[in-house]
Amino acid sequence: MRTAYSVETVRAAERELMARLPEGTLMQRAAAGLAAVCVRLLPRVYGSRVVLLVGPGDNGGDTLYAGAKLARRGAGVTAVAMDPERVHAGGLAALRAAGGRLEAAVPGRADLVLDGLVGIGGRGALRPAAAALVERIPAGAVVVAVDLPSGVDADTGEVAGAAVAADVTVTFGAYKPGLLIDPGASRAGALHLVDIGLGEVLPAPEAEALQHAGVAGLLPEPTPSSDKYRRGVLGVVAGSARYPGAAVLAVAGALRGGAGAVRYVGPPAVADAVLARYPETLIGTGRVQAWVVGPGLGDEGGPEVREALAQPVPVLVDADGLRGLDPGELRARAAPTLLTPHAGEAAALLGVARETVEAGRLEAVRGLAERYGAVTLLKGSTTLIAPAGPGPVRVNPTGTPWLATAGSGDVLSGLAGSLLAAGLPAVDAGSVAAYLHGLAARLTGGPLLAHQVAEALPRAWREVARRH
Numbered sequence: 223m224r225t226a227y228s229v230e231t232v233r234a235a236e237r238e239l240m241a242r243l244p245e246g247t248l249m250q251r252a253a254a255g256l257a258a259v260c261v262r263l264l265p266r267v268y269g270s271r272v273v274l275l276v277g278p279g280d281n282g283g284d285t286l287y288a289g290a291k292l293a294r295r296g297a298g299v300t301a302v303a304m305d306p307e308r309v310h311a312g313g314l315a316a317l318r319a320a321g322g323r324l325e326a327a328v329p330g331r332a333d334l335v336l337d338g339l340v341g342i343g344g345r346g347a348l349r350p351a352a353a354a355l356v357e358r359i360p361a362g363a364v365v366v367a368v369d370l371p372s373g374v375d376a377d378t379g380e381v382a383g384a385a386v387a388a389d390v391t392v393t394f395g396a397y398k399p400g401l402l403i404d405p406g407a408s409r410a411g412a413l414h415l416v417d418i419g420l421g422e423v424l425p426a427p428e429a430e431a432l433q434h435a436g437v438a439g440l441l442p443e444p445t446p447s448s449d450k451y452r453r454g455v456l457g458v459v460a461g462s463a464r465y466p467g468a469a470v471l472a473v474a475g476a477l478r479g480g481a482g483a484v485r486y487v488g489p490p491a492v493a494d495a496v497l498a499r500y501p502e503t504l505i506g507t508g509r510v511q512a513w514v515v516g517p518g519l520g521d522e523g524g525p526e527v528r529e530a531l532a533q534p535v536p537v538l539v540d541a542d543g544l545r546g547l548d549p550g551e552l553r554a555r556a557a558p559t560l561l562t563p564h565a566g567e568a569a570a571l572l573g574v575a576r577e578t579v580e581a582g583r584l585e586a587v588r589g590l591a592e593r594y595g596a597v598t599l600l601k602g603s604t605t606l607i608a609p610a611g612p613g614p615v616r617v618n619p620t621g622t623p624w625l626a627t628a629g630s631g632d633v634l635s636g637l638a639g640s641l642l643a644a645g646l647p648a649v650d651a652g653s654v655a656a657y658l659h660g661l662a663a664r665l666t667g668g669p670l671l672a673h674q675v676a677e678a679l680p681r682a683w684r685e686v687a688r689r690h
């Protein structure tokens with residue numbers, strides 16, 4: 223599990239650690255880790271051209287000390303300050319002693335650029351002096367963000383104006399949520415974590431991302447004593463005369479997600495379409511361990527949605543099922559509810575613009591989970607899963623923009639429903655489903671069709687299970 227911590231938490235941990243260590247120790251650890259990554263990125267340090275963009279705080283300090291280390295190994299290092307009156311004095315002295323220079327303008331060419339404008343002390347949009355330096359980053363240079371790309375909000379991943387687009391981010395002590403959540407995540411490039419000793423003093427994280435090992439541990443594999451009922455029966459309320467395909471795709475995701483059986487409930491013509499593709503499907507109501515309601519219902523299916531929500535089993539609500547949801551009714555449910563909106567549906571539920579959700583994904587997913595008392599999975603570029611109560615938000619690290627294709631969300635609902643029916647808690651069901659779905663899409667490659675994602679799920683499952 224990759225874990226991420228808010229600025230407040232990181233600062234508190236740093237204070238606690240700093241109190242026990244000689245002054246400057248943490249900055250020296252950070253600079254040493256940063257310089258080591260830079261050395262690996264350069265084909266040859268000696269004779270390379272390195273540019274440091276230096277802000278007024280400690281982020282600039284880390285950068286100057288790392289630049290000094292590179293200068294000592296023969297790199298030509300030029301620092302450019304956002305505010306020449308406010309530069310970390312010790313860092314600048316170290317750079318100069320190593321043969322580096324402070325100049326007024328960004329050189330036109332560079333092999334490596336270190337973005338040390340702002341780190342976790344950054345607030346709001348980059349000021350014009352900083353944005354002007356970002357614009358001058360020479361084309362072709364490898365860009366390394368120090369702690370985080372300047373212009374990205376460390377806590378949320380929000381980008382309010384100009385921001386550095388890094389090839390690599392070297393972050394100190396702990397990942398920050400903004401490095402894992404878009405739009406920030408897509409500015410961060412490859413992530414390197416430098417251990418500065420914070421691990422021992424960090425409390426619970428604000429965000430976490432599953433990795434193969436964690437997913438493997440959650441996959442509901444059948445055992446010798448399994449039968450189809452114990453493996454989980456999922457009921458699917460989906461599809462309509464207008465959108466029959468949604469039912470087929472949700473059932474596809476459910477069957478490929480390992481359900482012991484899938485029951486389809488819906489119009490006979492749609493049931494025929496489902497059976498034609500998946501003769502394994504059971505038709506009509508009966509006992510289930512979980513429900514998926516909503517994909518492709520259009521204006522139909524209201525009573526079935528209500529009925530499912532009234533039952534004491536986990537219910538996943540997606541797409542048209544999300545319209546007109548009553549927070550009170552959901553909060554009163556004894557069994558878990560998993561909501562799976564995309565940004566447009568989340569915006570409608572929250573009464574805000576879609577752009578607001580896309581720019582502030584973390585706030586949106588937390589807001590929905592709190593309002594509805596339900597685990598909420600917000601789809602899109604970096605899918606997020608928020609628990610119904612306190613606890614870290616799961617950030618999905620797999621996926622590809624090729625998934626932005628009609629019907630892929632229906633496959634996800636079926637898959638997540640299958641995992642709910644198998645008995646996974648809703649946060650695990652949502653995050654394991656998003657993980658496998660994203661991995662299956664990557665294995666398929668683009669341009670992909672939604673049903674191909676469903677068909678690639680067993681491969682994704684095996685790839686995760688095989689390695690652990």
Ligand SMILES: NC(=O)C1=CN([C@@H]2O[C@H](COP(=O)(O)OP(=O)(O)OC[C@H]3O[C@@H](n4cnc5c(N)ncnc54)[C@H](O)[C@@H]3O)[C@@H](O)[C@H]2O)[C@@H](O)CC1
Pocket residue numbers: 236237240248249250252277278279280281282284339340341342343344345346347348349352368369370394418
């Ligand atoms: N506190 C610690 O123990 C450690 C901190 N470290 C480094 O220190 C950084 C935090 O340092 P600081 O607290 O000095 O803060 P930063 O250096 O991140 O930024 C604060 C400075 O940037 C300016 N600033 C804020 N928002 C801005 C904006 N939107 N546009 C332009 N300028 C802006 C502020 O006026 C302030 O001078 C970390 O990100 C990390 O790089 C590391 O050395 C490791 C140890």
Ligand SMILES: Nc1ncnc2c1ncn2[C@@H]1O[C@H](COP(=O)(O)OP(=O)(O)O)[C@@H](O)[C@H]1O
Pocket residue numbers: 541564600601602603604605621622623624625626627628629630631632633634659
């Ligand atoms: N830009 C993107 N990057 C990665 N994944 C995306 C992106 N856009 C959409 N997705 C994924 O594609 C799927 C689309 O689901 P949804 O919007 O419900 O589509 P549909 O209703 O057509 O099935 C979701 O799993 C979502 O996370």
Ligand SMILES: [K+]
Pocket residue numbers: 281337338339340341367368369370371372
């Ligand atoms: K930075």
